[in-house]
Amino acid sequence: MNIKKNIALSDSGYLFNPSSGESFVVNPIGIEIIDLIKQGKSFGDISKNLLQKYNTDEATLEKDYFDFLNMLRINQLINDEEKNN
Amino acid sequence: MEKLRYERPTLKKLEAGMPGKFGMPTSLQPTTHIDGVAVKELIDEYGSPLFVLSEQTIRSTFRKAQRAFSTRYPKVQFAWSYKTNYLSAICNVFHQEGSWAEVVSGFEYDKAIQHGVAGEKIIFNGPDKTEKDLAKAMQNNSLIHIDHLDELYTIIELTDKLNVKPKVAIRVNMDTGIQPMWDRFGFNFENGQAWDALNKIMHTNKMDLVGLHTHIGTFMLSANAYGVAAGKLAELAIGLKQKFNHEIKYIDMGGGFASKNTLKGVLLPGYDISPTFDDYAEAISTALLNANFQQDHLPLLILETGRALIDEAGSLLGTVISNKRLSQGKRTTIVDVGVNLLFTSFWYEHKVTPAQPFSQYSEETTVYGPLCMNIDVLRENINLPLLNKGDHIVVHHVGAYNMTQWMQFITLRPKVVIIDMEGKTHVIRENETQESITSFERMPEYLRKFD
Ligand SMILES: Cc1ncc(COP(=O)(O)O)c(C=O)c1O
Numbered sequence: 001m002n003i004k005k006n007i008a009l010s011d012s013g014y015l016f017n018p019s020s021g022e023s024f025v026v027n028p029i030g031i032e033i034i035d036l037i038k039q040g041k042s043f044g045d046i047s048k049n050l051l052q053k054y055n056t057d058e059a060t061l062e063k064d065y066f067d068f069l070n071m072l073r074i075n076q077l078i079n080d081e082e083k084n085n
Numbered sequence: 086m087e088k089l090r091y092e093r094p095t096l097k098k099l100e101a102g103m104p105g106k107f108g109m110p111t112s113l114q115p116t117t118h119i120d121g122v123a124v125k126e127l128i129d130e131y132g133s134p135l136f137v138l139s140e141q142t143i144r145s146t147f148r149k150a151q152r153a154f155s156t157r158y159p160k161v162q163f164a165w166s167y168k169t170n171y172l173s174a175i176c177n178v179f180h181q182e183g184s185w186a187e188v189v190s191g192f193e194y195d196k197a198i199q200h201g202v203a204g205e206k207i208i209f210n211g212p213d214k215t216e217k218d219l220a221k222a223m224q225n226n227s228l229i230h231i232d233h234l235d236e237l238y239t240i241i242e243l244t245d246k247l248n249v250k251p252k253v254a255i256r257v258n259m260d261t262g263i264q265p266m267w268d269r270f271g272f273n274f275e276n277g278q279a280w281d282a283l284n285k286i287m288h289t290n291k292m293d294l295v296g297l298h299t300h301i302g303t304f305m306l307s308a309n310a311y312g313v314a315a316g317k318l319a320e321l322a323i324g325l326k327q328k329f330n331h332e333i334k335y336i337d338m339g340g341g342f343a344s345k346n347t348l349k350g351v352l353l354p355g356y357d358i359s360p361t362f363d364d365y366a367e368a369i370s371t372a373l374l375n376a377n378f379q380q381d382h383l384p385l386l387i388l389e390t391g392r393a394l395i396d397e398a399g400s401l402l403g404t405v406i407s408n409k410r411l412s413q414g415k416r417t418t419i420v421d422v423g424v425n426l427l428f429t430s431f432w433y434e435h436k437v438t439p440a441q442p443f444s445q446y447s448e449e450t451t452v453y454g455p456l457c458m459n460i461d462v463l464r465e466n467i468n469l470p471l472l473n474k475g476d477h478i479v480v481h482h483v484g485a486y487n488m489t490q491w492m493q494f495i496t497l498r499p500k501v502v503i504i505d506m507e508g509k510t511h512v513i514r515e516n517e518t519q520e521s522i523t524s525f526e527r528m529p530e531y532l533r534k535f536d
Contacts, residue, residue, distance in 0.1 A: 030094035056091035
C-alpha cells in the first residue's frame with residue numbers, strides 16, 4: 001500500500017489528485033502521516049514517531065490513523081496493489 | 086520537551102462555493118469562558134453536562150426590550166412567561182427587573198405565589214384552570230384571561246359562591262396574515278366569538294373586564310403581524326367604550342418574539358433574520374398610538390415575552406464521548422448532551438462551539454447525543470473543528486423551554502448554575518440522583534422477589 005505517485009501535496013496541506021481533478025485540505029498531522037507513508041514506514045514506526053511528539057495515547061492514535069487511511073482510500077488516493085502483507 | 090496538542094489527521098474535500106479556504110465559517114471562535122468563568126472549571130466543579138445561565142445577559146436583554154417599548158409607548162409592563170423557564174432563581178431575576186408573572190396552570194400559579202408575586206400581578210392564562218385554581222385566583226385578585234365559554238360560566242358561578250368581582254380579560258385569536266393561525270385558544274375576532282364573550286361579560290355585570298389579550302404564535306418572524314393584532318385589539322377596546330362606555334385598562338400582546346436561534350428549515354441564521362425588539366415595539370406601538378384612544382386614556386401595554394428574553398442567556402456545556410464514522414464514511418461525534426436535555430434541538434439548528442482553542446481545520450459532522458435512540462441527534466450537519474474525546478463543547482442559546490420541557494429519560498438531569506453579576510456561580514437546581522427519581526416509585530409486595 002502506498003500513496004498514489006501522481007498525488008501532489010503542498011507544505012500548507014493542499015492536496016491535488018490529477019486523475020480525478022479533486023482537491024483536498026490535509027491538516028499538519030495528516031501531512032506528516034502521508035509523508036511517513038510515502039517513506040514506506042510501517043504503522044508501528046509512524047505511531048512511535050507521533051506519540052513522541054503529540055499529547056495523545058496509542059489507542060486514540062491507532063483509531064485515528066486507520067480512519068485517516070480509510071478516508072484516503074475512499075477518496076482513491078491510495079494504491080492498494082502494492083500491498084505486500 | 087512538552088508535547089504538542091493532538092489533533093486527529095483529517096482530509097477534507099474542497100467543494101466549489103465553500104465558505105473559506107478551509108471550509109470553516111470565519112466567525113467560529115472557541116467559547117472558553119462564559120461571563121469570565123472558564124468552561125473547563127465549570128465542568129470540573131459541577132459536572133458534565135451542565136446548564137449555565139448568565140444573569141448579566143438576562144438583565145441586559147430585559148433592559149433592551151424594556152427600552153425598545155418604553156421609548157415608543159408611555160405605559161409598558163412585562164409579565165414573565167413561566168413556562169419558558171420557571172426555575173425560581175430565574176423568575177426572581179425577572180421579578181427584580183419589574184416583571185409580573187404570566188402562568189398557565191395551577192402549578193405555575195402556586196409557584197408565582199411562592200416567589201412572593203402579589204396576586205394582582207399574576208396573569209392567569211390557558212385553557213386548563215380548575216375550579217379550585219379559579220377560586221384561588223379570584224380571591225387573590227389576579228388577572229384571569231378567559232379562554233373559552235365553559236370557563237366563563239364557571240367564573241360566573243364562582244362569583245356568586247365567593248361573592249367577589251373578579252378581574253378578567255378574554256383571550257382573542259385572529260387572522261394576522263400568518264400561518265398557522267393559532268385559533269384553538271381564546272375567542273375568534275373575525276367570526277364574532279370575541280364580541281359574544283365581551284357582551285356576556287358586560288351584561289352579567291359580575292366581572293370587572295380589565296383587559297384584552299392575544300398571543301398570536303411563537304417565534305414570529307414577522308413584526309408586522311403584531312401591528313395587525315394590536316390594531317384588532319384596539320378596535321375591540323374602542324368598541325367597548327362606544328357600546329358600554331367601558332374602558333379597559335390594558336392590552337396584552339402575549340409572547341412570541343423570535344430569539345436569535347436559527348429555525349430548522351430556515352436557510353438563514355436567526356441572527357440575520359429575526360426581527361429586533363425595536364422592530365416589534367415599532368409595529369405594536371404604532372398600531373396602538375394610531376388607534377382612536379383618547380389622549381391620556383391609552384391602555385397599559387402588557388408583554389408576555391418568553392424565549393426572546395432568556396434564550397441567549399442559557400448555555401449547555403457538554404463533553405465529547407467519541408468520534409465515529411458511519412458506514413458511508415460520514416463523520417459523527419457523540420457528546421453527553423442528548424435531546425432529553427435539549428428539547429429545542431427539534432426546532433433549532435443550535436449553535437455549537439468547542440470550549441477549547443482549535444486549528445483552522447474542520448469537518449462536516451453529525452452530532453449525536455448519548456441516548457441509545459435514533460432520535461438523539463443534536464445537529465444533523467455541522468461544520469466543526471476537530472474535537473477529541475474528552476473535549477468540551479458549548480451549545481448556545483438554550484435558555485428557553487429546555488429547563489421546563491426536558492425529560493428524565495435514560496440519564497439523569499444535570500445541575501443548573503447561574504453566573505451572577507460579579508462572575509460568581511451559584512447552583513440553582515441540583516442534579517437528579519438515583520434516589521430522587523426512584524423515590525417516586527412504589528413496589529407492590531408481590532413483585533418484590535424473583536429468582
Ligand atoms: C399565552 C402565552 N404567553 C406567552 C408565551 C411565551 O411565548 P414566547 O416564548 O414565544 O415569547 C406563550 C407561549 O406559548 C403563551 O402561550
